[in-house]
Amino acid sequence: MSNPVYVAIDTPLLDDALNLVRKVKAHVGGVKLGLEFFCANGHHGVHEVQKLGLPIFLDLKLHDIPNTVAKAMQAINTLEPAIVTIHASGGRAMMEDAKAAAGIHTKVVGVTVLTSLDDHDLSRVGVADAPDAQVARLAALAQEAGLDGIVCSGHEVKSARKAWKDGFFVVPGLRPAGASTADQKRIVTPRQARDDGASILVIGRPITKAEDPDAAARAIVGTL
Numbered sequence: 086m087s088n089p090v091y092v093a094i095d096t097p098l099l100d101d102a103l104n105l106v107r108k109v110k111a112h113v114g115g116v117k118l119g120l121e122f123f124c125a126n127g128h129h130g131v132h133e134v135q136k137l138g139l140p141i142f143l144d145l146k147l148h149d150i151p152n153t154v155a156k157a158m159q160a161i162n163t164l165e166p167a168i169v170t171i172h173a174s175g176g177r178a179m180m181e182d183a184k185a186a187a188g189i190h191t192k193v194v195g196v197t198v199l200t201s202l203d204d205h206d207l208s209r210v211g212v213a214d215a216p217d218a219q220v221a222r223l224a225a226l227a228q229e230a231g232l233d234g235i236v237c238s239g240h241e242v243k244s245a246r247k248a249w250k251d252g253f254f255v256v257p258g259l260r261p262a263g264a265s266t267a268d269q270k271r272i273v274t275p276r277q278a279r280d281d282g283a284s285i286l287v288i289g290r291p292i293t294k295a296e297d298p299d300a301a302a303r304a305i306v307g308t309l
């Protein structure tokens with residue numbers, strides 16, 4: 086079984102990112118680079134991290150009209166990322182065009198309901214349904230659009246996996262027991278997410294902000 090843990094490197098500083106990846110690379114299966122890193126370092130930064138030998142998850146959460154998202158996807162194809170995110174709420178046509186524009190080795194996954202949101206936050210943006218119903222709706226749309234899978238919290242992954250057996254499920258919002266939740270609202274432990282059908286476990290601060298990131302990554306993998 087390959088290591089499902091992707092470490093979220095949320096920094097705009099290339100040297101910090103490289104140092105962190107060097108520290109934890111023996112105990113993670115891949116590296117997630119986000120918008121913060123990409124805006125600061127672009128293709129060059131991704132190439133530098135890629136040299137360390139782990140698969141790259143480019144978390145850009147693209148969300149725009151279909152033409153714009155498809156063109157953005159084409160512009161990152163030369164990086165050959167293993168995984169790229171788009172927002173499922175961008176609609177079916179946007180998802181179809183994004184997938185069509187992506188490279189054949191890239192998994193395109195749709196972000197459903199951010200793990201930092203709860204029922205109350207959803208109602209404030211006009212979504213009357215609870216997170217699980219909204220995740221189920223967007224997961225079905227992502228599947229229809231031909232995406233590889235979705236991003237959802239550990240609260241929804243079990244039912245999402247049941248409805249989409251060969252889907253690829255990316256689960257962030259993971260906290261080892263007792264860890265600080267910070268801005269995350271729908272959290273579970275890495276083990277729970279794994280048991281409930283997650284394909285990839287995205288873990289940031291519990292590893293990157295630990296005194297010893299390598300030991301933290303190793304301990305988390307030990308619980309799986």
Ligand SMILES: O=C(O)c1cc(=O)[nH]c(=O)n1[C@@H]1O[C@H](COP(=O)(O)O)[C@@H](O)[C@H]1O
Pocket residue numbers: 093094095119144170196198199200201236237257258259269287288289290291
């Ligand atoms: O797409 C994501 O990766 C993502 C989706 C989501 O709903 N929630 C979420 O936290 N993420 C990302 O997962 C990572 C979580 O980081 P930590 O909370 O530090 O573990 C961050 O890089 C977020 O951008």
